[in-house]
């Protein structure tokens with residue numbers, strides 16, 4: 001696609017990549033005597049035909065590729081099914097190990113915190129007791145009930161651990177087969193959803209729109225001067241072409257949003273337009289700070305299931 005010859009309004013011709021990777025007006029890459037927009041080139045009939053022909057060729061290649069794949073699978077369905085399900089089982093095994101490590105760390109952290117709390121309580125208690133003993137000595141009067149109180153305070157402290165519960169499926173992630181979703185490569189719009197809890201470093205499921213797979217991801221980052229040194233999250237949109245397409249260019253109009261749990265009018269939303277190509281298949285930005293996300297006033301964080309919901313509504317346009 002990149003090297004496709006496109007006719008220019010000035011009569012010269014240029015490569016596809018030099019024209020359609022520009023979003024706004026740009027100087028003519030050949031004669032440099034005028035400015036143009038990629039849209040102007042689309043009004044030239046010859047270009048339209050060339051693009052239709054090329055996109056037909058790409059679709060046909062994709063179809064041929066699928067047909068070849070199908071031939072392969074057709075003869076040995078069990079082998080391929082075993083392979084893909086074994087791979088999935090390995091992922092589940094791997095997830096188990098990850099969670100064990102994560103839980104162990106959290107348990108240790110929590111344990112250390114509890115010990116520190118107990119130590120603080122002990123110091124406070126000791127001070128209090130010393131105070132009481134002093135008072136009794138000062139009065140020089142043996143008050144039986146005060147002494148019993150002090151003796152009671154010296155036996156095992158009155159702490160207990162409250163019961164806790166763990167939701168294993170939430171920790172592990174639920175089984176969500178891709179087949180559950182209807183893949184429709186002819187649609188041009190879709191909303192990608194990502195529910196996050198705990199680590200803020202996740203990828204959403206992949207959604208198919210116009211022969212591409214799309215997903216969003218967040219990353220938690222710290223210490224950025226633009227965000228006043230606060231911890232913030234990056235939100236990114238990724239584009240993966242299907243089949244063996246090596247070159248692509250696709251325009252995307254996207255609306256990133258962080259859902260307000262009770263009123264969608266109060267979602268935090270940011271819009272962007274971007275051209276995705278094989279050279280730049282991802283786009284995103286610093287979305288917002290953790291303080292804003294967690295602030296109960298903003299209504300983004302759901303304390304009941306310890307989660308937030310991010311969405312990317314994307315509109316995909318092939319040139």
Ligand SMILES: [Zn+2]
Pocket residue numbers: 008010011012028029030031032033034
């Ligand atoms: Zn020109």
